[in-house]
Amino acid sequence: MKSLSATWTDSKVLNIEYINLSDPQDDEVQIKVGSAGICGSDLHYIRGDKPVTVGSIPGHEIGGFASAVGKNVKHLKEGDLVGIEPVVRCGVCRFCITGAYQVCGDRGLVGEMFNGGMSEYINVPGYTAFKAPNGFDSELAALAEPLSCSAYGLERINLRSHENVLIIGAGTVGLGALIGVKAMGASSIVIARHPKQKETAFKLGADEVLGDDEPGRDRLNELVKVHAFDAVIETVGGHGDTLNQSLESVRPLGRVLVLGVFFSKVSIDAFYLLDREMVGAVLYGNMKGKPNFQMALDVINDHKESTRSLVTHRYKLNDVQTAFSSAMDKSKESIKVHLQIN
Helix, strand or coil: EEEEEECCCCCCCEEEEEEEECCCCCCEEEEEEEEECCHHHHHHHCCCCCCCCCCCCCCCCEEEEEECCCCCCCCCCCCCCCEEEEEECCCCCCCCCCHHEEEEEEEEECCCEECCCCCEEEEEEEEEEEECCCCCCCHHHHHHHHHHHHHHHHHHHHCCCCCCCEEEEECCCHHHHHHHHHHCCCCCEEECCHHHHHHHHHHHHEEEEEECCHHHHHHHHHHHHCCCCEEEECCCCCCCHHHHHHHHHHCCCCCCECCCCCCCCCCCCCHHHCCCCCEEECCCCCCCCHHHHHHHHHHHHHHHHEEEECEEEEHHHHHHHHHHHHHHHHHHHEEEEECCCC
């Protein structure tokens, strides 16, 4: 069959073309994509931080309907609404068999090593497709992917309801972390750079929002002096100094959770690691008996409209280049940009 798709060109521009798509294999499911989100990691291809594979299809935040189901896939039927956990893995190594498939040595990501969801149809391994709860649509199902990182990270730092959390950054990852923190009953303060981010953080229940400016830094220094933060969640990544900011801000014996992706080596003051803990959680797995992706679906199920508010811009597949431009340009007040495909 033919599937209209957005494919990378050697100029880091996306082309709209029809590709040939085979029937799903016995262990695969074919998805009629309804919604695909643009992740910050997708924007790094445009910026040149990561090389593109010419002809490949981006998109790892995917929601849609099962349009064909391989005979070995037993947990789904045709017509089911699903979200895609895009981690493809071997299934047999020591990490996979203990649920830590996010660190499988043979892992790959749908939308990077495998064709992604910015296409009318996509074939994926059956185990990556999670049936969405009743009352979901494709957009909510696609939002489970970015929230899965937070679900895994909050599990790793064992966040408790009486604790106070500082979230550095208020893009999709930071605001998704805020939803997770509030769902666990903890208090939260968010550092946000842009007006739309500040507005959304307050709407999502942040106890306080600090600007990335002199008054915001003064207020942060006041809070750090009194050891206000039991945990700090870093969500910016890139090339900044936010790892040191996190270590300096968290109280002694506190925890730093790194959700941001860094594309260059950064220096940190290792002295802080003597009495502070730092863990990373860019991907997710199933290390405690329940997949983090399912945890994210459950959180969204309890906070549907709050989660949906992260999506500020919606475009058709043919407008993919405009969609990427909107995601890049925060003056357009974008947080999460989605492609509405089918």
